[in-house]
Amino acid sequence: MLSKKCKYAIHALVYLAERYQQGPVHIQEIADAQRIPKKFLEAILLELRNAKVLHSKKGKGGGYYLYKKPEDVNLIEIIRLMDGAIAMLPCVSLNYYEPCEECKDEKTCGIRDSFLGVRDETLRILSESTLAKIVKRERVLSKK
Amino acid sequence: MLSKKCKYAIHALVYLAERYQQGPVHIQEIADAQRIPKKFLEAILLELRNAKVLHSKKGKGGGYYLYKKPEDVNLIEIIRLMDGAIAMLPCVSLNYYEPCEECKDEKTCGIRDSFLGVRDETLRILSESTLAKIVKRERVLSKK
DNA sequence: AAATAGTATACTTATTCTATAGACTATAAG
DNA sequence: CTTATAGTCTATAGAATAAGTATACTATTT
Numbered sequence: 458m459l460s461k462k463c464k465y466a467i468h469a470l471v472y473l474a475e476r477y478q479q480g481p482v483h484i485q486e487i488a489d490a491q492r493i494p495k496k497f498l499e500a501i502l503l504e505l506r507n508a509k510v511l512h513s514k515k516g517k518g519g520g521y522y523l524y525k526k527p528e529d530v531n532l533i534e535i536i537r538l539m540d541g542a543i544a545m546l547p548c549v550s551l552n553y554y555e556p557c558e559e560c561k562d563e564k565t566c567g568i569r570d571s572f573l574g575v576r577d578e579t580l581r582i583l584s585e586s587t588l589a590k591i592v593k594r595e596r597v598l599s600k601k
Numbered sequence: 602m603l604s605k606k607c608k609y610a611i612h613a614l615v616y617l618a619e620r621y622q623q624g625p626v627h628i629q630e631i632a633d634a635q636r637i638p639k640k641f642l643e644a645i646l647l648e649l650r651n652a653k654v655l656h657s658k659k660g661k662g663g664g665y666y667l668y669k670k671p672e673d674v675n676l677i678e679i680i681r682l683m684d685g686a687i688a689m690l691p692c693v694s695l696n697y698y699e700p701c702e703e704c705k706d707e708k709t710c711g712i713r714d715s716f717l718g719v720r721d722e723t724l725r726i727l728s729e730s731t732l733a734k735i736v737k738r739e740r741v742l743s744k745k
Numbered sequence: 746a747a748a749t750a751g752t753a754t755a756c757t758t759a760t761t762c763t764a765t766a767g768a769c770t771a772t773a774a775g
Numbered sequence: 776c777t778t779a780t781a782g783t784c785t786a787t788a789g790a791a792t793a794a795g796t797a798t799a800c801t802a803t804t805t
Contacts, residue, residue, distance in 0.1 A: 459689050461763065464703050467712060484782075491703065496765055503783070516772030517780045532715055545603050559608050559635065567739035568611060571676055571730035578722035586715035595711035605794065628751075641795055647752070660803030661749045 463539035465493045466501050470535060471595075473511070474527040474588035481513070481520030501539070508538050527589035533580060543583070544576040551576075607683035609637045610645050614679060615739075617655070618671040618732035625657070625664030645683070652682050671733035677724060687727070688720040695720075 468491045476482055484502065488495040502521050505511045512524040523530070536543060542553035548563055549572045560566045612635045620626055628646065632639040646665050649655045656668040667674070680687060686697035692707060693716045704710045 458686060458691070460761095464690070464701075468703050471712065483780095494764060497763065499782080499784095500764090506782095513782060514772085515770085515780085515782050517774065519772070519781050521782085532712075542602060546608070547602070557608075559612050565739055565742040567735040567737075567742065568615065570738060571726060571735075574726045575723050578726065579719050582715060582718045582722065591711035591715075593711075594714060595709055598709040598711065604792095627749095638795060640797080643751075644753095644795095650751095657751060658803085659749085659751050659801085661805065663750050663803075665751085 459536065460540050462497070462501060463536055465491070465498060466505065466535055466539050467532065469493065469498060469501065470505070470510070470523070470530065470588055471591055473521065473523045474530075474592050475595075477523050477527050481518070481522045483520040487521070504538060505535075510534070510538075523588075527592060528587050530588045532583040532586040536583065543579055544572065546572045549573045549576050551580075603680065604684050606641070606645060607680055609635070609642060610649065610679055610683050611676065613637065613642060613645065614649070614654070614667070614674065614732055615735055617665065617667045618674075618736050619739075621667050621671050625662070625666045627664040631665070648682060649679075654678070654682075667732075671736060672731050674732045676727040676730040680727065687723055688716065690716045693717045693720050695724075 469487050472487055472491060473482060484498060485495060487493065487502075488498050493501075502511060502513070506513055506521070510523070510525055510530055511521050513519065513521045533543065537552060542550040544550040544553075546557060546569070547553065547555035548557040548560065548566075549569060556563060557566070560568075563569065613631050616631055616635060617626060628642060629639060631637065631646075632642050637645075646655060646657070650657055650665070654667070654669055654674060655665050657663065657665050677687065681696060686694040688694040688697075690701060690713070691697065691699035692701040692704065692710075693713060700707060701710070704712075707713065
């Protein structure tokens with residue numbers, strides 16, 4: 458399961474993607490709209506800013522705004538930033554690889570293969586899921 | 602990531618699957634072979650026994666043994682028993698469904714779809730991964 | 746009867762998650 | 776140039792969960 462932090466991040470980013478290129482959005486507005494504790498949201502947006510996904514503008518009329526294009530931010534990137542590894546086992550993780558303590562020999566491990574498959578499919582689906590696609594999908598769904 | 606408990610369970614079950622229909626295996630033997638703390642393993646095997654995956658025999662010469670056939674136990678079942686939901690969001694979980702607190706309206710949520718896809722693929726791959734297949738795979742791999 | 750081995754409950758410890766507090770810094774506007 | 780606004784940063788507190796341990800009990804086999 459994704460952490461709350463990660464879910465908050467996704468919702469905040471979708472919110473900002475809906476307002477892409479419409480100027481900075483005040484953090485309090487995002488917190489209110491998405492019902493996210495403001496201080497918690499601050500920490501999240503700060504991380505996203507350090508990862509160059511967002512930019513911020515200080516002072517009156519300031520706030521956060523999407524730096525990358527909505528079609529260039531996908532769910533994989535967000536999840537990795539917030540929750541870390543995507544894989545269900547450390548030994549099949551691309552970015553957070555670690556040998557399994559439990560395994561004697563990775564090469565003859567019959568368990569790995571299944572989880573490699575899961576990781577590949579997860580990666581495929583979630584990297585195709587960009588903020589642009591999510592916003593588009595919401596617009597289509599809400600018009601029905 | 603899977604919990605240690607879940608990884609231990611998988612390894613213990615694979616160990617028992619390798620010894621299917623060869624009589625009960627003493628818990629200490631499994632603990633030693635897989636380097637699992639014995640007391641922790643007891644709790645795990647007990648749960649698997651209550652779920653009718655394993656049976657046990659008490660007294661001298663007793664131990665645990667696979668009750669279901671190795672081809673009828675898959676990774677999905679084990680993970681569900683040990684860690685709960687497979688899905689990354691509660692609102693796309695089959696067995697542990699809960700509405701998302703974060704969402705206003707599930708029907709117009711653009712995020713859900715992606716995670717539905719991930720869940721389906723994960724389910725497909727892991728339900729095909731039976732203990733029998735894992736054991737077979739290990740035998741093939743170790744002969745190379 | 747004695748040894749073996751599984752069953753059950755309770756508890757500890759460590760870690761992570763979620764959330765909050767408060768002081769600080771930069772910017773815009775008057 | 777002052778004041779209000781709004782983001783930045785560090786620290787920390789409380790709750791929940793995970794991982795492992797201790798102890799007592801019950802059932803079975805020989």
